[in-house]
Amino acid sequence: MIDLCSPTFDQLSTALGFSCAEAGGLVELRNPLALENWTLPVLEFTIVLGSVLALVFAILRWRRSGDPTTLALWFGATAYLFVIEPPLYFPAAFGIEEHVDTMFAHNVFTVDFLWGRLPLYIIAIYPLMATLAFELVRMLGVFRKYGVLVGAVCVGFVHHAFYEIFDQLGPQLRWWEWSTTNPVNQPMFDAVPLPSVVVFAALWPISLALCVQFFVGRHTDRGRTFTGLELVWRTIVIGLLASAGTFILPIPATILGMESTTVRGFLYAAELVVVTLVAIPVLLRQWSRLRGRTSDVPAYSNNFVRVYSVVYLGVMGLLWGTALPDYLAAVDGVTSNGDPIGNIWHTIACFAIAILCVAATFTVPRNSVDGHGPVSGERTPHAVR
Template sequence: MPDSCTPTFDQLSTALGFSCGEAGGLFELRSPFGLENWTLPVLELLIVLGSVLALVYAIVRLRRHGDPTNVVVWFGATAYLFIIEPPLYFPAAFGIEAHVDTMFAHNLFTVEFMWGRLPLYIVAIYPLMATMAFEIVRMLGVFRKCGVILGAVCVGFVHHAFYEIFDHLGPQLRWWEWSTDNPMNQPMFDAVPIPSVVVFAALWPMSLALCVQFFVGRQVDQGRRFTGLELVWRTVVIGLLASVGTFVLPIPATVFGMGSDTVRGVLYLAELVVLALVAIPILIRRWRALRVGESGEPVYSNGFVRVYSLVYLGTMAILWASALPDYFSAVDGVTDNGDPIGNLWYTLACFFMAIACVAAVFTIPRASSTGRRAEPDSASQPHIDA
């Protein structure tokens, strides 16, 4: 691609340790042992494996139980990715270079697409994160008891907790580099743009969950079966509308904060606070109701999400632990290697929230093979986790 090496991308890639000349081709494979550092292939394996297993689970559930919700979440998130990301990588090709400059650059991973712009793990992280957040909320019965909108708000909150653990670590370990000169990335929250903290961590999964549950999930809960063609067009529409939601939901910050980074940041964070104030009481209330058996409703289980969320959190804890020596020796927010650091205290808060969500789905009753309630400590009844 002749215009792939723009000045901003060249600057960002150089900071990450590679040049535009190394990032050639629509598709490229590299040795996992030749990457920038050992954390890159570990992250790649964690995310790609989890995404593949999430897809397998979704297909198995569709075949066994006629429930396409997980399949639609997976492909809807992937459709969203391919709508949102390419214009950010190649603004000139989409005619928006006068308004959008390169916002970030990913480092080179084992499997790469689009001239070094799109690692495979980024393709995989959208459906994996969306699946984990959506299914935790679904297991707690939020959609069934509280409706589509409040359920989507809770998905955005849960996704935010899981994603920000990753988001605040990436710049220090050179998984990607943000363009801090780009006004669209302002204001910054240490090493992370506040728009990323709010829009990509909370609002886009909220938008996706709203569309998935409205077009598919709520109707599946009512017993409806979809044909293959119906699922295809609904998934495409979900990806498109979720993309629109990503621009609509942050409007208070993008419009009223247009003239000031400070005002824009405050408005972004205000949206996040509202999201948390709505979601936290709902999630706690639903956990308590299921835990003590007040609701008397059918219980939905997802064994994959329960287990892999622990794998994700455990691996991220190890990666964070490996980064702490450089983190604590950083001066003015920059390590000795010249890498920006994220916010450890915010990350710990996100760890706490994510662990609490996982603990919640481990301590509620699971579904028995008949679809009836089974006690959390029951070992005698079979469970449908797929």
């Protein structure tokens, strides 16, 4: 639909190798072997499979132990996606084109929705990344020991590490294209807008985790069960409030830095530093307690998250490894194919953090049911209502 093609999106889609006018309709299926390059179907399969498995295990945990926390997390993240993403794809349709131009364009994948705007894997990546980060922090007992807010900050920190491994690689492999002239995307952190590095990688997961733990998780930890209707309305509220949090948490940067890109960049970076300074000592201290068996937090385990975190990091390591020759040969931040490169040092740090967080969960005590039953020390509900 050519009338849905803004000049910016048309330019970005052309750079990615497809025509906005021929991007399909509400749903479009393509041959995975005919995509831009081989990394697209590999990424797509990894993310979609992980997200589906995360949903399956969340349902099983709810049915077997009455713990709907990960289920609320999965659907809350998905609800957040459908609140946030459509206005970014179609600013004119939502009446915000005077304030927000097209920020980016995804490349076309095997399964796409909304005229080439929304690949299936993007729908899947929100709940998958949220599940991995939230459950890794939960396995370390941070929520129970330090409360909702500190636990949510730790989720944002871990999510940032996992997400940035992907975020810093995408532009080089043509998974998407950023509009680098859009003021909303300024300042840039090499190939990635700093607002993406901070807001979408760290702050929105904080908002989501805070809402999930406040409305569902902390009650489940005390042994409460939820009816299906109670879970539905709480999940809807989680999605809406998490979306609001995405606008509230970056306010220091977006408001105080409104007149200066430099100030805005400094404040974005400062928020990420604060998250890091809170999360690192908390995660280290709690891991040490669990390792030394001096923690009074009941053991909690999720084997799926342990295993799929390793799978995700392995696949991303492979993709980064194959992209490294072109990365190292890039001149002025651009490869010989004309693709911008991300920040390798930030990526290495994120890999290190993610690997350490996953490794930590393999070294702490586990409950006997290993994530498929009640958390040790909690009462077992007789039925899921």
